[in-house]
Amino acid sequence: xxxxxxxxxxxxxxxxxxxxxxxxxxxxxxxxxxxxxxxxxxxxxxxxxxxxxxxxxxxxxxxxxxxxxxxxxxxxxxxxxxxxxxxxxxxxxxxxxxxxxxxxxxxxxxxxxxxxxxxxxxxxxxxxxxxxxxxxxxxxxxxxxxxxxxxxxxxxxxxxxxxxxxxxxxxxxxxxxxxxxxxxxxxxxxxxxxxxxxxxxxxxxxxxxxxxxxxxxxxxxxxxxxxxxxxxxxxxxxxxxxxxxxxxxxxxxxxxxxxxxxxxxxxxxxxxxxxxxxxxxxxxxxxxxxxxxxxxxxxxxxxxxxxxxxxxxxxxxxxxxxxxxxxxxxxxxxxxxxxxxxxxxxxxxxxxxxxxxxxxxxxxxxxxxxxxxxxxxxxxxxxxxxxxxxxxxxxxxxxxxxxxxxxxxxxxxxxxxxxxxxxxxxxxxxxxxxxxxxxxxxxxxxxxxxxxxxxxxxxxxx
Amino acid sequence: xxxxxxxxxxxxxxxxxxxxxxxxxxxxxxxxxxxxxxxxxxxxxxxxxxxxxxxxxxxxxxxxxxxxxxxxxxxxxxxxxxxxxxxxxxxxxxxxxxxxxxxxxxxxxxxxxxxxxxxxxxxxxxxxxxxxxxxxxxxxxxxxxxxxxxxxxxxxxxxxxxxxxxxxxxxxxxxxxxxxxxxxxxxxxxxxxxxxxxxxxxxxxxxxxxxxxxxxxxxxxxxxxxxxxxxxxxxxxxxxxxxxxxxxxxxxxxxxxxxxxxxxxxxxxxxxxxxxxxxxxxxxxxxxxxxxxxxxxxxxxxxxxxxxxxxxxxxxxxxxxxxxxxxxxxxxxxxxxxxxxxxxxxxxxxxxxxxxxxxxxxxxxxxxxxxxxxxxxxxxxxxxxxxxxxxxxxxxxxxxxxxxxxxxxxxxxxxxxxxxxxxxxxxxxxxxxxxxxxxxxxxxxxxxxxxxxxxxxxxxxx
Numbered sequence: 053x054x055x056x057x058x059x060x061x062x063x064x065x066x067x068x069x070x071x072x073x074x075x076x077x078x079x080x081x082x083x084x085x086x087x088x089x090x091x092x093x094x095x096x097x098x099x100x101x102x103x104x105x106x107x108x109x110x111x112x113x114x115x116x117x118x119x120x121x122x123x124x125x126x127x128x129x130x131x132x133x134x135x136x137x138x139x140x141x142x143x144x145x146x147x148x149x150x151x152x153x154x155x156x157x158x159x160x161x162x163x164x165x166x167x168x169x170x171x172x173x174x175x176x177x178x179x180x181x182x183x184x185x186x187x188x189x190x191x192x193x194x195x196x197x198x199x200x201x202x203x204x205x206x207x208x209x210x211x212x213x214x215x216x217x218x219x220x221x222x223x224x225x226x227x228x229x230x231x232x233x234x235x236x237x238x239x240x241x242x243x244x245x246x247x248x249x250x251x252x253x254x255x256x257x258x259x260x261x262x263x264x265x266x267x268x269x270x271x272x273x274x275x276x277x278x279x280x281x282x283x284x285x286x287x288x289x290x291x292x293x294x295x296x297x298x299x300x301x302x303x304x305x306x307x308x309x310x311x312x313x314x315x316x317x318x319x320x321x322x323x324x325x326x327x328x329x330x331x332x333x334x335x336x337x338x339x340x341x342x343x344x345x346x347x348x349x350x351x352x353x354x355x356x357x358x359x360x361x362x363x364x365x366x367x368x369x370x371x372x373x374x375x376x377x378x379x380x381x382x383x384x385x386x387x388x389x390x391x392x393x394x395x396x397x398x399x400x401x402x403x404x405x406x407x408x409x410x411x412x413x414x415x416x417x418x419x420x421x422x423x424x425x426x427x428x429x430x431x432x433x434x435x436x437x438x439x440x441x442x443x444x445x446x447x448x449x450x451x452x453x454x455x456x457x458x459x460x461x462x463x464x465x466x467x468x469x470x471x472x473x474x475x476x477x478x479x480x481x482x483x484x485x486x487x488x489x490x491x492x493x494x495x496x497x498x499x500x501x502x503x504x505x506x507x508x509x510x511x512x513x514x
Numbered sequence: 515x516x517x518x519x520x521x522x523x524x525x526x527x528x529x530x531x532x533x534x535x536x537x538x539x540x541x542x543x544x545x546x547x548x549x550x551x552x553x554x555x556x557x558x559x560x561x562x563x564x565x566x567x568x569x570x571x572x573x574x575x576x577x578x579x580x581x582x583x584x585x586x587x588x589x590x591x592x593x594x595x596x597x598x599x600x601x602x603x604x605x606x607x608x609x610x611x612x613x614x615x616x617x618x619x620x621x622x623x624x625x626x627x628x629x630x631x632x633x634x635x636x637x638x639x640x641x642x643x644x645x646x647x648x649x650x651x652x653x654x655x656x657x658x659x660x661x662x663x664x665x666x667x668x669x670x671x672x673x674x675x676x677x678x679x680x681x682x683x684x685x686x687x688x689x690x691x692x693x694x695x696x697x698x699x700x701x702x703x704x705x706x707x708x709x710x711x712x713x714x715x716x717x718x719x720x721x722x723x724x725x726x727x728x729x730x731x732x733x734x735x736x737x738x739x740x741x742x743x744x745x746x747x748x749x750x751x752x753x754x755x756x757x758x759x760x761x762x763x764x765x766x767x768x769x770x771x772x773x774x775x776x777x778x779x780x781x782x783x784x785x786x787x788x789x790x791x792x793x794x795x796x797x798x799x800x801x802x803x804x805x806x807x808x809x810x811x812x813x814x815x816x817x818x819x820x821x822x823x824x825x826x827x828x829x830x831x832x833x834x835x836x837x838x839x840x841x842x843x844x845x846x847x848x849x850x851x852x853x854x855x856x857x858x859x860x861x862x863x864x865x866x867x868x869x870x871x872x873x874x875x876x877x878x879x880x881x882x883x884x885x886x887x888x889x890x891x892x893x894x895x896x897x898x899x900x901x902x903x904x905x906x907x908x909x910x911x912x913x914x915x916x917x918x919x920x921x922x923x924x925x926x927x928x929x930x931x932x933x934x935x936x937x938x939x940x941x942x943x944x945x946x947x948x949x950x951x952x953x954x955x956x957x958x959x960x961x962x963x964x965x966x967x968x969x970x971x972x973x974x975x976x
Contacts, residue, residue, distance in 0.1 A: 086571035
């Protein structure tokens with residue numbers, strides 16, 4: 053798909069499936085409808101479960117951050133000041149201090165970390181919250197992908213040692229991969245961002261991204277090593293066993309639920325519509341009774357109810373389509389919504405004690421004895437096959453190039469591996485072609501000057 | 515407890531159990547910690563489950579509402595204008611239109627209802643969202659009870675007929691009672707508010723309230739019959755079967771999760787600390803190994819692990835206290851947190867294959883064979899007994915009075931049933947004594963003038 057086709061398809065998906073409504077009267081702030089909220093809630097619960105298993109406590113911090121708190125860490129405020137919404141009045145009164153709508157919660161949380169952390173017994177401190185954050189984007193907004201309000205989960209920590217902070221980063225990588233590759237069946241690349249592209253106030257930033265059908269990458273989560281930047285300015289110290297005071301080491305991280313939802317739609321979807329990973333699909337299986345004119349349907353309806361009961365007792369979110377639409381129209385409707393399995397039951401199936409199951413992801417159709425119907429296995433086969441297919445599509449769009457010409461050609465098509473010497477002059481043409489996602493330690497000839505350099509990955513990004 | 519004692523006790527509960535932290539630097543906006551978020555999430559999931567079972571779809575609407583949208587319904591904006599936080603700037607720019615932080619979402623949602631509703635096929639429309647809302651309270655704030663940011667769930671509907679809207683109100687009453695009396699074991703009173711105390715823009719408001727230990731009532735949820743007030747100004751119409759255009763009938767409703775949590779703490783708590791209803795307690799049972807000095811504890815530890823496994827397999831949220839504190843200190847600690855059951859296991863218990871279980875709510879202690887340990891039954895006994903106890907406490911604080919003197923005496927102690935003739939002059943002394951919660955149709959002599967009047971209920975309120 054080219055950019056225009058893709059954009060048209062994407063907006064049609066959002067609209068037809070009642071995912072978001074962009075007609076709300078504040079630009080860049082769409083309304084999330086039933087389908088979106090169901091899926092986001094599934095992601096959220098899965099993620100929160102893993103984080104809490106890992107020792108994180110759920111919290112909720114106020115949406116507003118006073119100007120002086122937000123401004124404490126110099127790089128942080130510099131990075132966010134152009135994007136912050138300011139609350140200045142309440143009722144008829146001018147507030148004494150301006151309050152920012154949280155663009156992220158490092159500063160508000162770390163103000164309290166300094167009260168919560170006293171001794172090594174208070175560490176590690178790991179908390180998370182699922183909230184909305186607010187950034188006045190000046191770039192072109194796009195529903196779920198670049199909004200001025202977005203739903204995410206943010207995790208924040210404090211550790212006694214640097215080693216523990218690094219270990220935490222590795223654990224979060226595993227958790228985020230389980231969420232993205234496991235639950236959502238989306239392949240991700242994990243890239244350490246170049247220094248100029250890190251989170252404001254971080255030592256370094258690791259980004260999780262996937263590839264969209266138009267060849268651009270979509271960053272869906274980030275993990276930041278904050279070092280002691282914030283603990284210095286917020287004075288977060290602990291007393292160790294010897295009675296010495298030390299600054300804590302910190303990390304913060306978050307996936308964006310809107311972007312993950314956009315990735316689910318775009319990575320798996322096809323020309324017929326959505327293709328939903330079974331675990332997050334609001335409806336996991338739809339049963340279509342196959343009725344014929346002039347033939348009494350009572351026995352079929354009874355049979356369909358029996359199938360529905362069996363699936364419900366297996367914990368499957370199942371619906372029966374009793375509407376009097378034409379079967380073709382029904383198929384079309386449920387395929388568009390990406391329901392993973394369609395189950396057809398007609399007179400012959402009833403006679404043989406079988407059902408026909410049709411996979412949304414492959415279109416594969418087979419007849420199965422009702423007694424043997426166990427969708428858990430089918431769902432995990434679907435997941436596995438969706439993962440493989442998506443991974444293949446991603447791998448097909450990886451390009452290894454040597455010259456700037458090749459780099460420029462492929463940067464809009466996918467992920468380009470090239471070389472860069474590290475010089476400012478040589479970064480300009482690369483920057484014009486795309487964004488440097490990561491710089492590795494591997495040697496690679498510079499695509500611009502041909503000199504000695506390091507391997508980089510480049511792509512156009514959302 | 516008198517007011518001061520109660521206030522001291524309440525703040526100690528919040529602090530010792532890490533429920534909220536009031537030290538965040540924006541007045542009236544506390545931080546919700548692990549214990550609070552766990553309980554609130556349990557309430558939220560239970561409520562959302564019931565609402566969706568009833569046909570509500572989850573949604574998420576932007577936090578900001580443009581001034582012109584919020585101002586469309588005259589009474590609504592008059593009721594909220596003094597309490598609204600205004601976003602006026604983004605980055606360095608002055609916004610073209612002021613944006614309100616949602617104090618409630620009628621206006622933002624109904625702007626889209628007018629796009630979503632076209633024909634009778636789009637009805638009924640029932641949605642809900644769990645979000646924070648913002649009200650610049652000028653009254654004394656109090657954590658969880660009166661905050662400037664609070665967490666709630668709000669439901670919004672549109673129906674073709676008035677009858678359906680009324681039926682919906684009855685269904686929501688049942689759902690809210692299941693949440694409050696069922697899950698939280700708190701007795702509620704359902705009162706239709708006097709006309710002057712209804713939600714701005716409603717036909718009438720029904721309030722759910724419970725009684726706090728200091729004799730004041732706490733409103734924990736409201737349900738509003740909006741009639742066609744909003745559908746008129748937002749032009750929400752549907753075409754019926756005959757092709758005629760009609761305005762929809764609407765309702766909206768919401769419980770406050772912070773206030774419900776405050777009620778859980780205060781209605782059930784005692785001098786030892788919290789008493790948690792089992793279903794929402796982060797820890798439902800704690801096992802204390804009873805070890806003796808100079809006696810090898812290995813066998814006890816193995817036994818305790820066996821108990822833990824058995825309970826975990828029953829789905830119980832169980833912890834073992836392996837700390838080397840004195841047993842008395844352990845008991846005290848877990849009692850303070852309100853953990854519903856303590857399970858003690860020492861050498862004699864091991865020998866007899868039994869455990870000692872101690873109920874937090876009654877202190878009742880009994881020895882039970884491990885093989886027969888099934889906490890589901892015990893938990894529902896605890897719930898039932900907590901409900902009965904709380905109901906009894908409420909009933910003991912209901913007063914039926916005839917004179918203004920009696921009314922004034924008892925209005926600070928609980929709920930007073932009295933009479934009022936309906937005249938303005940007579941309402942003044944009543945208003946000074948307390949708040950009129952409801953006016954019934956039953957006849958009752960006026961407490962002030964002795965004339966013919968209606969029965970009213972009066973209390974001091976939070």
